[in-house]
Each structure stands twice: as structure tokens, then as C-alpha cells.
Amino acid sequence: MLEEGSVSGMSSGASTPEHEAPFTPKFVVRLSDHVTKDGDCVKFTLQVSQNGHTVQVLEREYEDFEYLEHCVTTSQPSHGLIIPPMPQRSAIDPYNAEIQSKRLMGKGSKTLIPDEFHKDCLQLQKYLELLLSHPVLGKSQKLHDFLTVKEAPPRTKVKKGLISRLSDSLDARKASYPDCEEFFQKERDWVAKYQPAAANANDAFSKIICAQLRISHQLEQMVTALKLSSLPNDQVHYMQFNNMNMIFLDCIDTLKTQTEEKADKEDLMFGAVQTLWHRYVQAENAMLLDRTCLMVDYQACNRALDKAKPNRKEAAERAKKEAEQAFEECSDAARQEIKEFQRKRVEELQRSIDQYAAYQLTCSRATLNTLTQALSQIKAINL
Incomplete structure (x- = not known):
């Protein structure tokens, strides 16, 4: 029988699923x-299209998306699947909006960051695209109903009870169990290192965006100060000062606008992608933990079968076969999910980094052009 920490006798590598044709999403969704x-x-x-034709235009609240996630992930077996992560909800009430604004702009700032629903739309659209393109989750009837039924399905409050929380705590303790397969052990080791590194990268990039927003706010204050510093045009040197002041004011105002646009686009272009795949890795880690729990259960069933008395042998054998099947099916699904997940992660992050680098060059040239034009205009003033 199998020893502790080994399932080598029934390794999931023994079963190799056949290659299936690429899965094609049934719908295309756009959030306006x-x-x-x-x-x-x-x-x-939401605008839902099929075969190039609009089939439904719907209104959905964030809570509807949350309930969709719950229904899709609980209405079918999800062992071995990496569930696409839901985007976090933006601060919409004044209190939380103020807290978020102070975090971005500084504790002493009284500026409130306006609602950024365009970002929420893009993130929720990406979430639906990931669900629709998933070969298992994309076939969910709950997802189909969410996108085709005019009225949102009635939702119930989903809460975790004490038993569920205790179960999660016990499952988390199994994360340190060594894996029986090198492929999954390497993936678990990679996740353990990548998760904190991705979190640090997210925090660092968020600080860059916050710094740009604060710079934009300071440039706005400078514009206001320059407007107040104009002098009467009753003397020649006053007129010259006003002309130079106006040129400089327009330059700073343009830089302020460019900085705001730069922060917004960079956040969507790279920050949102980075955050998505960081949370996706957390979803992968949850899947790997689930598989580890099945592996531990399988090992426990093997030990129980070894120690079973004759009158309980049949029940122990049945439990062992059920645990074996669950573990094998999970491992086969997980292997395919991980390979596809890593392929998409690398492709999207690489594309995002390329776009981000190209955009940096574009913005730098625009800033240089703005400053050069202002300098030329000031030099042209006859002093």
C-alpha cells in the first residue's frame, strides 16, 4: 500500500486526457x-452578442456578478479548475471614497478621486470573458442565464458558517504536505515564491500611480498660483511678465492633463493586468491546496484500508476507490489548467509590458515637445 506522502502507485501521470478541439465562447460581452x-x-x-448579432442588452449590479461567481463555482464540480477571480469592488460611498482618495493623494489632501466606473466596466468585462472562454465554466447554465435572461436572477446572501471556516482552516494546514508528483510540487514551490513577489510589484506600481496623481494635483495648484500672479498691463515689463507667465501657465496646465491621462492609462494598461494575474495566482494556489487535500484524503483511505477489519474491508475499499478517482480526475484537470494558465499569464503580461514601455516613450516625447514649445515661445518674447 501507499506510504505517507506518496501516491506513486496510482499517479495521475498514468492517465493522459485526449486533446480536445479548442473551446469557442458562445457569447461576446461588452460593458458600455x-x-x-x-x-x-x-x-x-451589458451588451451580449452571438455570431455578430446583439441578442440582449442587460443591466446588472456588482452583487449580481458576485452571486454569479458563487453559482458558477458551486453548481458543478470544480476540483482541478483555476477559477477566474472577481475584480474588487470600487469605493462608491462617500466615506470609503474619502479613505481611498487620502490613500492615493496623501492624508492632508482634500481632493476626492472621482468615480472610475470605466475601470470597473473593463475589469468586469474581462471577468466575463475569462468565464466564457473557460472550457468548463463557459458551459455553465447559470452563466448562460445571467447573459440571456433580462431580469437578474434573484440572489441570496452568501455567508460562510462556522463549520465552513473551520474546514478552511484545517485544509490550509495541509498546504505543507509534500506532493507525490514533481510537476505539482514545482508548481507549488513557484506559487509560494511568486505570490509575495507579485504583491510587492503591485504595491510598488500602485505607489507610482499615486505619485503621478499627487504630481498632477500639485501642478493644478501651481496653475492656480500662476493665474493669481498676473500684473496690470500698464507697463512694458509687466506685459512681458504676463506673456511669459501665460506661456508657462499653459505649459504647466498641459503637463497636468498629460500626467492625469498617463496615470489613468498606465493603471489600465499595466496595473489592472498585473493585479488580475496576481489574484489569478491566488486562485491557482487555492486549486493546488484543494488537490493536496484530495491527496491527503487518498493517503488516509489507503491507510484505513490496510488497517480495516474483515467486516469493514468492503467499505474501506469503496472509500479508497472514490478518493482515488477524485484525486486522479483533479490531477488530470489541474495539469491542463496550469499549462493553459501559465501560457496565458506569460502572453498577457508580456504584451502588457511591451505596451507599457511603448507608451512611456510616447508620453516622454509629448512632455519634451510641450516643454520645447514653451521654451521657444518664451525665447521669442522681445525683452
Whole structure:
């Protein structure tokens, strides 16, 4: 029988699933920028298309997406699947909006960051695209109903009870168990190193975006100060000062606008992608933990079968076969999921980094052009 920490006798590598044709999403979803807000209720507009034709235009709230995630992941077996992560909800009430603004702009700032629903739309659209393109989750009837039924399905509050929390705690303790397969052990080791590194990279990039927002705010204050510093045009040197001041003011105002646009686009271009795949790795880690729990259960069933008395042998054998099947099916699905996940992660992050680098060059040239034009205009003034 199998020893502790080994399932070598029934390794999932023994079963190799046949290659299937690439899965094609049934629908194409676009979230428009038309967002309605009524107090704490925010409604997003979804345009659902099939074969190039619009089949439905829907309104959904964030809570509807949360309930969709719950239904899709609980209405079918999900062992071995890396579940696409839901984007975090933006701060919509004044209190949380103020907290977020102070975090971005500094504790002493009184500036409130406006609602950025366009970012929420893009992130929720990406979430639906990931669900629709998943070969298992994309076939979910719950997802189909979410995108085709005009009225949102009635949702219930999903809460974790004490037993569920205790179960999660016990499962987390199994994360240190050595894996029986080198492929999964290497993946677990990689996740353990990548997760904190990705979190640090997210924090560092977030600080860059915050710094740009603060610079934009300071440039706005400088513009206001320059507007107040104009002098009466009753003397020649006053007129010359006003002309130079106006040129400089326009230059700073342009730089302020460019900095705001740069922070917004960079956050969407690279920050959102980085955050998505960081959270996706967390989802992969949850899947690997689930597989480890199945492996530990399988080992326990093997030990129980060894020690079973004759009158309990049949039940122990049945439990062992069920645990074996669950572990094998999970391992086969997980292997395919991990390979596809890593392929998409590398491709999207590489594409995002390329776009980010190219955009940096574009912005730098625009800034240089703005400063050069201002300098030329100031030099042209006859002093």
C-alpha cells in the first residue's frame, strides 16, 4: 500500500486526457460606459452578442456578478479548475471614497478621486470573458442565464458558517504536505515564491500611480498660483511678465492633463493586468491546496484500508476507490489548467509590458515637445 506522502502507485501521470478541439465562447460581452448610480446601487450595462448579432442588452449590479461567481463555482464540480477571480469592488460611498482618495493623494489632501466606473466596466468585462472562454465554466447554465435572461436572477446572501471556516482552516494546514508528483510540487514551490513577489510589484506600481496623481494635483495648484500672479498691463515689463507667465501657465496646465491621462492609462494598461494575474495566482494556489487535500484524503483511505477489519474491508475499499478517482480526475484537470494558465499569464503580461514601455516613450516625447514649445515661445518674447 501507499506510504505517507506518496501516491506513486496510482499517479495521475498514468492517465493522459485526449486533446480536445479548442473551446469557442458562445457569447461576446461588452460593458458600455453607460453606468447609473443611485446611492450605493451601481448598475452596469451589458451588451451580449452571438455570431455578430446583439441578442440582449442587460443591466446588472456588482452583487449580481458576485452571486454569479458563487453559482458558477458551486453548481458543478470544480476540483482541478483555476477559477477566474472577481475584480474588487470600487469605493462608491462617500466615506470609503474619502479613505481611498487620502490613500492615493496623501492624508492632508482634500481632493476626492472621482468615480472610475470605466475601470470597473473593463475589469468586469474581462471577468466575463475569462468565464466564457473557460472550457468548463463557459458551459455553465447559470452563466448562460445571467447573459440571456433580462431580469437578474434573484440572489441570496452568501455567508460562510462556522463549520465552513473551520474546514478552511484545517485544509490550509495541509498546504505543507509534500506532493507525490514533481510537476505539482514545482508548481507549488513557484506559487509560494511568486505570490509575495507579485504583491510587492503591485504595491510598488500602485505607489507610482499615486505619485503621478499627487504630481498632477500639485501642478493644478501651481496653475492656480500662476493665474493669481498676473500684473496690470500698464507697463512694458509687466506685459512681458504676463506673456511669459501665460506661456508657462499653459505649459504647466498641459503637463497636468498629460500626467492625469498617463496615470489613468498606465493603471489600465499595466496595473489592472498585473493585479488580475496576481489574484489569478491566488486562485491557482487555492486549486493546488484543494488537490493536496484530495491527496491527503487518498493517503488516509489507503491507510484505513490496510488497517480495516474483515467486516469493514468492503467499505474501506469503496472509500479508497472514490478518493482515488477524485484525486486522479483533479490531477488530470489541474495539469491542463496550469499549462493553459501559465501560457496565458506569460502572453498577457508580456504584451502588457511591451505596451507599457511603448507608451512611456510616447508620453516622454509629448512632455519634451510641450516643454520645447514653451521654451521657444518664451525665447521669442522681445525683452
